[in-house]
Structure formats: structure tokens, C-alpha cells
Amino acid sequence: MKLKTALGGVAVLTAASLALTACGRADDGGSGPSEAVTLDDSPAEGTITVWAMGAEGEALPDFVAAFEEANPDVTVEVTAVPWDAAHNKIQTAIAGGTTPDVAMMGSTWMADFGDAFATVPDEIDTGDFFPGAVSTTEFDERAAGVPWYVDTRVLYYRTDLAAEAGWDEAPTTWDDLKQMASDLQTEAGSEWGIRLPAGADSFQGSMWMPWSAGAELTDGDAWTLDTPEMAEGLEYYQSFFDEGLADPNADFSSGATESEFVSGVSPMVVEGPFLRGSLELAAGEEFAEQYATAVLPADEESVSFSGGANLVVFDGSDNVESAWKLVDWLSQPETQVAFYEATGDLPAAQSAWDDPALADDASLETFGTQLETAKAPPVTTSWVQVAAKGDQALEQLRRGDGDVAGVLATLQADADAIGLE
Numbered sequence: 131m132k133l134k135t136a137l138g139g140v141a142v143l144t145a146a147s148l149a150l151t152a153c154g155r156a157d158d159g160g161s162g163p164s165e166a167v168t169l170d171d172s173p174a175e176g177t178i179t180v181w182a183m184g185a186e187g188e189a190l191p192d193f194v195a196a197f198e199e200a201n202p203d204v205t206v207e208v209t210a211v212p213w214d215a216a217h218n219k220i221q222t223a224i225a226g227g228t229t230p231d232v233a234m235m236g237s238t239w240m241a242d243f244g245d246a247f248a249t250v251p252d253e254i255d256t257g258d259f260f261p262g263a264v265s266t267t268e269f270d271e272r273a274a275g276v277p278w279y280v281d282t283r284v285l286y287y288r289t290d291l292a293a294e295a296g297w298d299e300a301p302t303t304w305d306d307l308k309q310m311a312s313d314l315q316t317e318a319g320s321e322w323g324i325r326l327p328a329g330a331d332s333f334q335g336s337m338w339m340p341w342s343a344g345a346e347l348t349d350g351d352a353w354t355l356d357t358p359e360m361a362e363g364l365e366y367y368q369s370f371f372d373e374g375l376a377d378p379n380a381d382f383s384s385g386a387t388e389s390e391f392v393s394g395v396s397p398m399v400v401e402g403p404f405l406r407g408s409l410e411l412a413a414g415e416e417f418a419e420q421y422a423t424a425v426l427p428a429d430e431e432s433v434s435f436s437g438g439a440n441l442v443v444f445d446g447s448d449n450v451e452s453a454w455k456l457v458d459w460l461s462q463p464e465t466q467v468a469f470y471e472a473t474g475d476l477p478a479a480q481s482a483w484d485d486p487a488l489a490d491d492a493s494l495e496t497f498g499t500q501l502e503t504a505k506a507p508p509v510t511t512s513w514v515q516v517a518a519k520g521d522q523a524l525e526q527l528r529r530g531d532g533d534v535a536g537v538l539a540t541l542q543a544d545a546d547a548i549g550l551e
Contacts, residue, residue: 163445166249174452175203179230183213186234189473197459229444231453237266237437241511244269248445254458262436262504263478269509275440276461277478281402282434282504284496285424288397294318300424307427311375314397323375325396329382333520338426339363341433341505348508351550356542364534368527378528388412403476403497423496436504512548519544
């Protein structure tokens with residue numbers, strides 16, 4: 131199946147989510163969410179209002195026609211909300227009591243507004259979803275949303291250049307990855323062995339290394355950033371720059387990653403599913419024969435970032451039961467496969483990946499495998515601020531302006547001052 135360009139919507143979600151500084155939990159003026167409703171098998175009815183952003187907001191109005199057909203007495207009204215206005219719009223709606231019934235919610239926004247979300251009914255089973263995605267819905271010891279679509283990062287590598295360098299399969303360990311990066315330079319003539327994250331969002335984009343070494347971001351109500359495991363991961367990150375395998379001054383403007391990958395300047399990169407569509411646009415459909423994807427090389431285990439979007443129902447919805455029935459329908463594996471075919475969004479339901487639409491695509495299947503062990507940042511309003519401090523730490527390491535012990539001590543102090551809320 132030809133790639134949908136809407137795969138870029140996943141990237142937009144991640145960028146938009148991290149570009150906004152958390153503003154603290156929403157104050158709904160009440161005593162907390164009411165008890166979860168009980169759902170029965172009767173059809174949904176009445177009007178259900180929905181807010182959705184990006185490509186999802188554009189695709190959803192036509193997509194929910196199937197739900198309306200199966201539930202003749204229901205009307206679903208979808209409002210497409212621009213990403214750059216969404217955070218403020220949601221905050222204002224909560225304060226003014228004008229929230230919709232259902233909303234798409236970026237996984238890093240759950241803590242910002244979680245007090246205003248209704249608790250997921252017991253009848254909606256989340257056991258089929260990827261664990262990393264489920265973790266983003268857990269707020270104040272309850273389920274405050276249902277995973278909708280997911281995002282993660284895997285290794286992209288140029289198979290043609292790898293063959294020139296003597297590699298006929300993907301690296302599986304940290305040592306293998308570094309050796310392959312070196313061989314791509316010395317044997318295949320690439321300027322750099324791999325392109326690693328820098329600038330905004332680089333800390334989150336590089337967490338696969340500390341996570342692979344066994345690091346955890348938090349323990350209870352405390353940040354745990356200055357640990358031996360975190361140090362091991364960041365030392366590995368820094369070593370690629372110290373050894374000349376990655377460019378410390380890489381261009382991260384729009385299209386630069388695709389350009390360097392297609393040209394062979396940087397023949398390996400860790401990126402999300404949207405890159406598949408971007409590469410097709412940049413180099414044509416036939417370019418897919420010149421690269422492959424693989425799960426991230428492991429130290430202790432292969433661990434990547436888990437992101438995406440959830441579906442929430444606002445507490446006090448005028449049509450709460452029907453709202454949850456819509457959420458339940460959107461979370462079904464067959465519905466998520468259909469939505470993937472319409473938008474390119476990766477299903478959060480694991481069983482959806484058994485469908486030929488996903489299972490028969492080798493480079494896409496990698497993402498399903500990676501999602502089995504992917505982790506999400508903690509559901510906290512302070513994550514964006516801490517991650518920004520992490521970006522500064524990586525900037526120092528990349529440019530050789532500090533050592534791992536020093537930057538981690540500073541990062542830990544900064545995180546402690548920010549707090550974990």
C-alpha cells in the first residue's frame with residue numbers, strides 16, 4: 131500500500147506537544163472526576179461533540195460516518211483545531227465549562243488537563259494496547275483516557291551503503307551500531323556514520339540510550355537523572371561525536387534529515403514512522419528499496435520512545451455514555467486498521483498489527499515490534515521543562531563543553547528545582 135502523507139501528523143503531534151511549556155493542571159472548579167459510568171450494549175444516541183487536531187481533525191468527520199450508520203440516532207460533530215491553538219483552547223474551555231464531549235489529547239498533555247477527564251469505564255478493555263501507550267493514560271491512579279494512535283522511533287539505515295561496508299543485516303548491539311557507523315565512513319565513503327538528535331527535543335529523542343542501559347526517569351515522586359545507568363547512556367551518545375561518527379553541527383532545518391539520508395551523507399538515523407512518507411516525497415517510491423528499518427540496537431534491551439495521542443471524555447459531558455461508546459469504537463482493532471489506511475496513524479491496539487495492511491509491510495512491522503518495549507515519559511506537568519534542561523545538557527556533551535558527570539549533576543539539580551508534579 132502506498133504511504134499516506136498524513137504520517138507526518140505523528141511528527142506534528144510530538145513537536146507540538148514538546149514545544150509548549152506545561153502550565154500546571156487544569157482547575158475544573160470541582161472536587162475531582164465523578165465515578166466512571168457503566169456502559170451497556172445499547173446504541174449510542176444524541177449529539178457527540180469532538181475536538182481533534184492536525185490530520186486527524188481533517189480525517190475524522192468523514193471517518194465517523196460509519197459509527198453514525200451503525201448508531202442511527204447519533205450525530206458526531208467534529209471540530210478541527212489547529213495545533214498551535216489547541217492547548218490554549220482546551221485550557222479556556224475547561225475554565226469556562228465549554229469542553230466538548232470527546233477530545234484527542236497528545237500523550238504529553240495528559241497531566242496538564244487530567245483533572246478534567248472522566249475515568250474510563252470498566253467495560254472498555256485496554257489490555258490489547260501497547261504498554262507504553264497505556265502508561266500515558268494513567269493519571270492519579272486511574273485511567274483517564276484510551277490510547278488512540280502511537281508513535282515510536284526505530285533505526286533507519288541505507289542497505290545499499292551498508293552492503294558496501296560489509297554489512298548484510300542491521301546492528302543489534304551498541305558495539306555493532308558504532309562499528310557499522312565507522313564502516314559506513316571508511317568503506318562506503320559516507321561523511322558521517324549516523325545522524326543523532328540535537329537541539330529542541332533531543333533529550334527525549336535520545337532517551338533510547340539511557341533506557342537501554344536500564345535508566346529510569348523517576349522513582350516515586352523524585353527525578354532520577356544522575357544515575358550510573360543514565361550516565362552510561364549519555365556517555366554512549368557523546369562517544370559518537372568524540373569519535374567523529376556523528377556531526378555535532380548537523381543541519382536540523384526542515385528536510386535536512388531526508389536530504390542527508392538520501393544523499394548518503396548520514397546513512398543512519400533514528401526516527402519515527404513519518405520519515406517513510408518524507409523519504410518517498412523526497413526521493414520517490416522506489417527509494418524504499420535502498421533502506422530498511424530495524425529495532426534500536428540494545429545494551430541491556432532495545433527500548434524506544436512511546437508517544438502519540440489518546441482519546442479522553444471530559445468530566446461533566448452531557449452525553450457521557452455515548453461519548454465513551456464512540457471512544458470504544460475508535461479503539462477497536464479493526465477501526466484502528468481502517469484509520470491507519472485513511473491517515474497513516476499507527477494503531478495503539480496490538481492485535482491491529484496482525485492485519486495484512488500492517489503485517490505485510492516489513493519496514494512498518496519494525497515499529498510494531500519496537501512498540502512492545504517502548505516507554506513514555508512520566509505523566510507530569512513538569513516533563514517539558516525537565517526535557518528542555520536535558521536538551522541543554524546534550525548540547526554541552528555534543529560540543530565537548532562538559533563531561534557526563536558534570537552535566538548530569540546540573541540536570542538533576544535543575545529537575546529537583548522544577549519538581550515532579
